[in-house]
Amino acid sequence: MDLTRFTPPELLLLHSKVADELRDRGITRSSNNPTGDLAEYLFCKAFGWTQAGNSQANVDAIGSDGKRFQIKGRRVTRFNKSRQLSAIRDMAGSHFDYLAGILFNEDYTVLRAALIPHAVALAKATYVAHTNSHRFLLRDDIWNAPDVRDVTTQLQSVEF
Template sequence: MTSVDLTALGVQDLLRLDGAVLAELRRRGLVRTGNKPLGDVAEAVVHAARDGVLEPNSTKSHDITTPAGDRIQVKAMGVRSAGTAAKFGAFRSTDFTTAVFLVFDIDFNLIEAREVDAAVIEQTRLVTHINGRQPTLRWVRTVGTDVTAEMQAAWAGLNQTPARAAIVAPMHHPART
């Protein structure tokens, strides 16, 4: 990849570039909103790994329904200075089967993925001022099952340029075995 000197761009140019990047990610089917793309990309990773239905944004409690009927909630974060005390987005409902937590480094390499049953998340403390349960990275590492290799393989498939992806990968999602 060619390095781009962002310091040479004005603020308006940076905002236009951000818009163009989001538009291209949307065209590729990786993001569905105008929000920061990490959450949408994380959902696309888990969907590529597990197949099934990527639910509409307005669906309560889960992001993906697998062919087996499991409901998966997806949470993601970039590595932060808070380290393992960093918190994932809040759970305001646990009407899902499992949650998959993805952690990306500063260069958006997928460095860790853990899966936690909804019943385990229900055992965490309810934070009243956000009306939700907000697990830390440390807690997820303690209770979660490591699914890093599975999610990294899905991320590698999604991370290809469109021209190369058409040559290397089939255009459909194979059934999970």
């Protein structure tokens, strides 16, 4: 598709319609940036987890075994290579058992994904006082941490 022929208002309209269609198909749950919603969708679809309600704090999904997951995603682009996930609130409260983290390529294909035990995530995170949250960077070394499970292949194989 040659997007150069579209005016800025037409591109914004297209963006809006794509966002609506993704929501209608159940891939996203909000009208926000699709990264977080897509991360939740892929993890839940890959592992059969149940998505928590939008209002449930600190837990995004629950496994059939009762394990609780906080799901975070980051899209790495040529303009921003940061691997910092969005803020994790009340991390010390142990509201989740695993941090499910995913890195997307610029085109939203899966670059890498991991299931990180809460204790490992907490040890690798940094507390940020002015946001009262923890910052977590999904660096390559996390896949070598104890009990971290590489689930890249499982998420790459999700069809939708």
